[in-house]
Amino acid sequence: METFTDRESVFHDNEYEYCERVGILHIHRVLPDEKMIRAAEEATSGADLVEIKFRQNKKTVRMHCERVGSMESLHFNEMVEQDDALNSGEVEVEIRAAGLNFKDIATTLGIVPENEHLLGLEGAGIITKVGTEVTSYRIGDRVLIHGKGSFANRNRVPKENVFLLPDSVSFEEAATISIVYFTAVFCLMEIAGIRKGQSVLIHSAAGGVGIASIQVCQYLGAKIYATVGNEDKRRFLQEQYGIPRSHIFSSRNANFAPAIRALTKGKGIDCVLNSLTGDLLDESWRLLTDNGTLVEIGKKDIMDRNTLSMEPFNRNCSYRGVDISKPSILDDLPLIERILQVVRKLLIAGHIKPISPMKVFSFSQIPEAMRYMRSGEHIGKVVISDEGMGDVRVLARPAPLSLKFDPNAMYLVVGGLKGLCGSLALYMAQCGAKNLTILSRSGVDDERSQRVIRDLSSLGATTTIFKGDVTNIEDVTRLFQESALSIKGIIQGAMVLRVSGTWNLHAAAQQVHGKLDFFTMLSSVSGIVGTSGQANYAAGNSFQDAFALYRHSLGLVAHTVDLGIVEDVGGDGDHSLRTFQSMLMASLSVDKLVPEAIKLVNKQVVRILGLATDMEESKPLSSYGIDSLAAVDLRNWLKVQLKVELTTLDILNAEDLRSLCGKVVDRLIQEKGGK
Secondary structure (H helix, E strand, O other): OHHHHOOOOOOOOOOOOEEEEOOEEEEOOOOOOHHHHHHHHHHHHOOOOEEEEOOOOOOOEEEEEOOOOOHHHEEEEEOOOOOOOOOOOEEEEEEEEEEEOHHHHHHHHOOOOOOOOOOOOEEEEEEEEEOOOOOOOOOOOEEEEEOOOOOEOEEEEEHHHEEEOOOOOOHHHHOOOHHHHHHHHHHHHHHOOOOOOOEEEEOOOOEHHHHHHHHHHHHHOOEEEEEEOOHHHHHHHHHHHOOOHHHEEEOOOOOHHHHHHHHOOOOOEEEEEEOOOOHHHHHHHHOEEEEEEEEEOOOHHHHOOOOOOOHHHHHOOEEEEOOOOOHHHHOOHHHHHHHHHHHHHHHHHOOOOOOOOEEEEOHHHHHHHHHHHHOOOOOEEEEEEOOOOOOOEEEEEOOOOOOOOOOOOEEEEEOOOOOHHHHHHHHHHHOOOOEEEEEEOOOOOOHHHHHHHHHHHHOOOEEEEEEOOOOOHHHHHHHHHHOOOOEEEEEEOOOOOHHHHHHHHHHHHHHHHOOOOEEEEEEEOHHHHOOOOOHHHHHHHHHHHHHHHHHHHOOOOOEEEEEOOOOOOOOHHHHHHHHHHHHHHHOOOHHHHHHHHHHHHHHHHHHHHOOOOOOOOOOEHHHHOOOHHHHHHHHHHHHHHHOOOOOHHHHHOOOEHHHHHHHHHHHHHHHHOOO
């Protein structure tokens, strides 16, 4: 070694550890794996947005909300490649136009809990693929589509969820039909059973569902009463549908109730199609005649768990809530097919028409379309389409790299589900693993593990719990022998006694199931850099690294992941973060925080309301037209960006911008532990 150490050029003065192999001097270095880091960042935060062709993209490109509560986080994502083979009863449709519904806005803003990755409830387009059992449709057919996830370049749905379009109906017109007419037919014909001569009160009647309900009621011969939000909408219903002005009322107050009682000579209404809230809902409910039915298609009072008067029930009145996006309806394929065929027959016979007027936005303008619809000023239907504009380009996140697990194989996770192993199990299920065995000494009775098991079940994965000790070769061998399916991969995540446990897993796999697709061992960086006072722990982790090399020498798969400090959710990590934030906040004065808060909140409110100039600090908020939806948007932004919890009433009741921001700062200091 002298010949090497005598040469100062070989290494710097600060190199204290080195080794010689076959005449070559080696020093140690730990280098970042840039490719892996980039892949991890893309998997968690998504790749950077890039401009892509929308319709011609080979992958499915679908809109989703990356952060519930903010329309700014709406983006298209390239989806991980689907199998080419459709389910036997499915069709794939290239979407040419899609309908925007209030449910999409409510999902994006977090008003209702729904799948923010499947926005767009309806559309129209051309069939590009059919399943083996589909005989009534063929490639090239023009169809209406009724199904979640239609803000996309293509969508796959059961054959029951489509119907052939008449040649006279364009894709954009077809995109106005599915949800509103399904709702109208289901509510008025199926639930309320409206007959000729009966009376129906349709709230918010100038919207898509309202216009569809008017046409269905006119087909049924019902007497129509309606509410609208302004004079333009009242005039529209008079001119387009011949509804007497005396039968059209404001949806902004309860004056419709006494007026309708007078018109019906105290009898009341046979059916109310309701979307109003609070006192207006209560007045509508009490307005029913004996044996009447109120069909609730709104969500606010239901989500707020508000109360309902019992008096109408004593008159045999019925209250029915309807949400056609719920699994009880969405998964009832015979029901969907039957209702859609009723809609198609009415359409072909000329009893109903596509909703008009419609406002068309490009697929690249979906956030703008939502803001327009949220304003409440539109009449008719909002449609997303690029017909006649060629292949529009949109901003989208490229599909992340993704594993694909065998759904017919078993995968073994050692170490329970409380910490990192639980997260890994969920990731495996998201990537197609359908059968997981969990080996744990302590079991999975704790709340965290049970939550993971429920999430695994919702992803379609079956979880088998094997209570045993990985250091006991008999337990490990029995697990492999009793497994219903061949074990094709192992995650060794046990935190203690890794040496014997790892060897037992290797031996049992060799003896019972042979080769694996992967053998992943969770290790620690202490096996590389060493830790003073933890020689045993460092040695155990070094063994994991060496054992991976040993398996490689046998022609077997294996690798280790040497982790740094991992703070568990809800444990020390949260506490240390809260402590740090409290210390930070305690150093800032209220006098400095309020002006900064005004700048931030002012900018956000201007964006939400689409104002041309900044708000004045002392001008009443009500003068800027802040409504409950805008308050929800601002509340969600405050929660995400400033970590401040305000209610919508806190925002709506604030006198002006300065008082609102004072409330924000007070709450911020309280929640962060400042004085």
